[in-house]
Amino acid sequence: MSGEEFKTWQSVQAEVLRRINSRQWKPGDFIPNEAELSVEFGCARATVNRALRALADTGLLDRRRKAGTRVALNPVRKATLDIPVIRYEIEGKGQTYRHTVLEHNRAVPPSGIRARMQTEPGVKLLHLVTLHLADGKPYVFGDRWINPAVVPGIEAADLSAKSANEWLVANIPFEGGDFSFSAMTAGHREAEILACKEGEGLFVIDRSTWNKGLVITSVRLTFAPGYQMHTKI
Amino acid sequence: MSGEEFKTWQSVQAEVLRRINSRQWKPGDFIPNEAELSVEFGCARATVNRALRALADTGLLDRRRKAGTRVALNPVRKATLDIPVIRYEIEGKGQTYRHTVLEHNRAVPPSGIRARMQTEPGVKLLHLVTLHLADGKPYVFGDRWINPAVVPGIEAADLSAKSANEWLVANIPFEGGDFSFSAMTAGHREAEILACKEGEGLFVIDRSTWNKGLVITSVRLTFAPGYQMHTKI
DNA sequence: TTGAACTATAAGTATGTACATATTATTTTG
DNA sequence: CAAAATAATATGTACATACTTATAGTTCAA
Structure with missing residues (x-):
């Protein structure tokens, strides 16, 4: 359990998603900072950053400098739609x-x-x-x-x-x-x-x-x- | 002109956009690869990658491994809309x-x-x-x-x-x-x-x-x- | 002549390090 | 005690390097 490593940003993202979905991290909660997660996941901070940034882009996380990263309170998720020709x-x-x-x-x-x-x-x-x-x-x-x-x-x-x-x-x-x-x-x-x-x-x-x-x-x-x-x- | 440098991914993105808009790079054209652009722009390849990836996300560029990056033929641009609560x-x-x-x-x-x-x-x-x-x-x-x-x-x-x-x-x-x-x-x-x-x-x-x-x-x-x-x- | 194997290439990703920037928290100063 | 200066901190970004992966293009074999 504790020995599991997440080396790709996709796997980090999946694990973060899992924790959000399983309510280990609830809406409004602050999650550990990038440095801590990188240690826990056994990867570089840049990898954690990439994963969290992608989740923030979809509206699932709120991130602010110094304040930290929290699970979005209202998942006003962003849908992307292709404008057709x-x-x-x-x-x-x-x-x-x-x-x-x-x-x-x-x-x-x-x-x-x-x-x-x-x-x-x-x-x-x-x-x-x-x-x-x-x-x-x-x-x-x-x-x-x-x-x-x-x-x-x-x-x-x-x-x-x-x-x-x-x-x-x-x-x-x-x-x-x-x-x-x-x-x-x-x-x-x-x-x-x-x-x-x-x-x-x-x-x-x-x-x-x-x-x-x-x-x-x-x-x-x-x-x-x-x-x-x-x-x- | 040739001495200008683009050190942030945003500035690289802006310059790429400018070239697309000015038709220096036309729809369907392949653009130089990341390595070449990083030399021309005087920045790291990762910076170019970040800029081009962002433009590909919006549908303005098509990127494929080995093939390269080209200006999208049909700018089927992706609009992101917030699903309202x-x-x-x-x-x-x-x-x-x-x-x-x-x-x-x-x-x-x-x-x-x-x-x-x-x-x-x-x-x-x-x-x-x-x-x-x-x-x-x-x-x-x-x-x-x-x-x-x-x-x-x-x-x-x-x-x-x-x-x-x-x-x-x-x-x-x-x-x-x-x-x-x-x-x-x-x-x-x-x-x-x-x-x-x-x-x-x-x-x-x-x-x-x-x-x-x-x-x-x-x-x-x-x-x-x-x-x-x-x-x- | 089809298709299977190989190779070269460009994007994709991971990492350690360093520094930038925004913002909170704390301390100093008037 | 309030305002201003300062420190601390988490994210944001840049870079050099190295390795991975998909795939276009080529060569080789059936």
């Missing part, structure tokens, strides 16, 4: 991908979009509505606004070959984005585009992407009924 | 939290739940339907099934004081869970419970939690209209 998602299911551009123009965006994209009133943006189909059936449609002032070359791009998303990903670097996930009720327009019934619940992803503080594009993806996003902890 | 989420908005138990019984689950929970046909499970309210207004309701064979003590627990979720989190260790996010259309039951209109689109989270390969609980959270989950990259 629609084409790959569809092709990954063995279905054939196709998309059609329903609208492609320049227009003054509604106020909600204007706020998201931080543009002045009256400024026209590129507006694209694209329907993505899986095996010919509507899968999701994207209502996208692009700020051409931030995206050189987009005016000249052929967005019928590649989708706007693919073109942007391939040509414009970006720093980050924010996402929101929600549900909406299909109105007349959504029902028509997605070939579903009015009043059906639809899964919606809103995404804004920025670079150097400027919003490149803002898009709302409205999925056909039945869509699910999956993730594991 | 409903009470804290509501209280975090400055609203008062309250919950009521609508159903509390033992019953044979429908086949979908049975499949998720890997139980035999005919086996009864604990079934709990709980409505969570924010400032007295319906916020979300949970339709939960618990396998009492896996959860000792649940029968005796007082689930009116703490919600089932809080009780489980506090008393039963768990290894992991899987989540799915989707939308549904409010039927008669949902409309009644959440005080919304029939036919409204509702945001839904399905979650299963397991330990030692056994499914502890499976819950569907159905949120009142307007709910959003947010995350950033």
Whole structure:
């Protein structure tokens, strides 16, 4: 029992997890410091550090300098989910991908979009509505606004070959984005585009992407009924 | 230019990011290996490793032994989202939290739940339907099934004081869970419970939690209209 | 010509040491 | 006695080195 050694950070992590799960270390408890654990586990402190850091990343431990490491009181665990590129998602299911551009123009965006994209009133943006189909059936449609002032070359791009998303990903670097996930009720327009019934619940992803503080594009993806996003902890 | 040194893993990461964003390293490109970068950056290979590993974790780089490191072709970036504990989420908005138990019984689950929970046909499970309210207004309701064979003590627990979720989190260790996010259309039951209109689109989270390969609980959270989950990259 | 064995390579990991940094605890000082 | 200076401490990081592991690429054999 006392002679057991944990030489890899994964095995250290597993042992720490075991102690947490077995309630040997309870939520809120301080656990021994890295130096002590490294002695007990018969490994280097760096190995313990790696294991504990990984657990802190998942939200299971709280760590603070000088204070020490404690088991998180509320395991608000962080799930990581892959933001799908629609084409790959569809092709990954063995279905054939196709998309059609329903609208492609320049227009003054509604106020909600204007706020998201931080543009002045009256400024026209590129507006694209694209329907993505899986095996010919509507899968999701994207209502996208692009700020051409931030995206050189987009005016000249052929967005019928590649989708706007693919073109942007391939040509414009970006720093980050924010996402929101929600549900909406299909109105007349959504029902028509997605070939579903009015009043059906639809899964919606809103995404804004920025670079150097400027919003490149803002898009709302409205999925056909039945869509699910999956993730594991 | 050539004399610049990057001594911390954060600065190495920033420089790598800069090169990716500036298209010096394009999607699909192999980047120099760790040893070469450590020479160029004037730091240890471990420092480069730390930086690149972090970027690989976010999905921006693909790394494989022997093959090397390349800029991800499709930045299927991984968003991390915090799975909320409903009470804290509501209280975090400055609203008062309250919950009521609508159903509390033992019953044979429908086949979908049975499949998720890997139980035999005919086996009864604990079934709990709980409505969570924010400032007295319906916020979300949970339709939960618990396998009492896996959860000792649940029968005796007082689930009116703490919600089932809080009780489980506090008393039963768990290894992991899987989540799915989707939308549904409010039927008669949902409309009644959440005080919304029939036919409204509702945001839904399905979650299963397991330990030692056994499914502890499976819950569907159905949120009142307007709910959003947010995350950033 | 397929496939099995081998080899070289790049990432992955472990370790001892050293120093940095944040933060708590203690002591000194006004 | 409160505020400021100081010490103590646990995590955080860097580095040189050494060894491990997965695997792409090559060679060899059936």
